[in-house]
């Protein structure tokens with residue numbers, strides 16, 4: 527390979543990427559959680575970490591390819607936190623730590639720790655702002671962030687969605703941020719909830735639904751400073767879709783009862799994306815047939831998919847949201863990165879393209895929970911290149927594929943990707959073949 531065609535982290539960082547599969551709470555970095563934890567300490571205590579024992583996990587995180595390693599964790603603090611939570615540097619595993627993260631340790635991180643720490647609108651907003659900044663710094667230009675409306679003694683589910691939406695509105699309407707990255711929201715239904723709770727999520731999704739031509743939604747370029755500083759509340763209608771998520775070992779028997787909720791969401795114009803066949807137990811013919819009856823446009827993970835269902839995915843031209851690092855680290859797949867089903871679907875897309883078939887099967891690489899799995903999207907693009915022999919041109923194609931499956935903002939992303947191609951060609955004519 528000539529140097530101009532070699533894919534490195536600088537290249538994957540600069541790609542105009544679309545992130546379609548990211549859970550808000552799982553995307554909060556440990557550093558941000560630590561800052562939130564510090565901010566909740568009683569005022570009489572010093573607000574900096576005191577040094578003490580070493581970090582929580584002795585096993586090392588997954589080795590990085592060419593991408594830089596995450597910064598080393600500062601020493602954890604042993605100060606007393608009012609709800610009794612230890613420092614996140616003590617309680618949470620090192621991001622990407624392959625020996626300590628699996629399905630049975632993963633879901634309790636939320637229920638037993640992060641939801642208690644981030645339990646009122648203020649830390650929810652602090653965390654959301656930091657997550658948006660992290661994605662933007664990683665070269666994501668279109669982000670569909672998903673989150674499960676949740677309540678605590680300090681907020682209702684509606685207040686939770688409002689808090690997140692307000693941050694997204696602030697971000698999108700800020701000329702600098704909104705130009706760098708557009709953000710939309712998906713609301714998640716956790717598999718373990720009751721049908722009436724699922725209805726509640728759909729009601730919230732409809733209330734906060736994004737309507738491209740709603741008059742109160744000014745574009746970043748057109749909104750004046752006076753408008754930004756005026757009394758009008760920041761528009762909070764950014765929801766473009768509904769997701770089904772949660773521990774795939776739970777809730778299987780009640781899934782058919784969610785059908786009316788997902789049907790209503792679909793009729794209301796919301797996009798549908800579903801966590802699909804993550805484990806063998808959630809890949810049964812009856813579950814998959816229920817989920818496919820909801821007419822999803824996108825499927826998350828899709829690890830244990832029977833051959834018959836693969837044919838339906840191809841015929842319908844669905845988008846597969848594939849999360850390489852998450853699946854390898856959480857051990858949802860076997861055979862490491864090289865054995866990931868990305869390879870199989872990538873070849874499927876390529877052969878469709880070569881045969882001139884335009885079924886529009888799509889792949890969108892996603893991070894899932896970068897705060898836990900520790901691999902930003904730029905790194906997962908690099909991993910795809912390294913393990914499946916993708917060149918620059920292929921990676922630009924992957925960016926297009928993901929952008930084309932977004933529920934909103936597709937046109938702008940198409941233009942950004944065109945610009946990127948032109949720019950790369952102009953700057954280095956030798957790369958033309960690799961990128962054009």
Ligand SMILES: CNc1ncnc2c1ncn2[C@@H]1O[C@H](COP(=O)(O)O)[C@@H](O)[C@H]1O
Pocket residue numbers: 549550551552636637672673674675714716771772773774801804852856894895
């Ligand atoms: C292996 N990957 C996964 N599979 C299934 N569900 C997942 C997930 N990763 C995250 N979640 C779901 O997202 C919630 C955290 O974000 P939010 O509080 O909604 O922002 C988790 O509680 C879980 O239900």
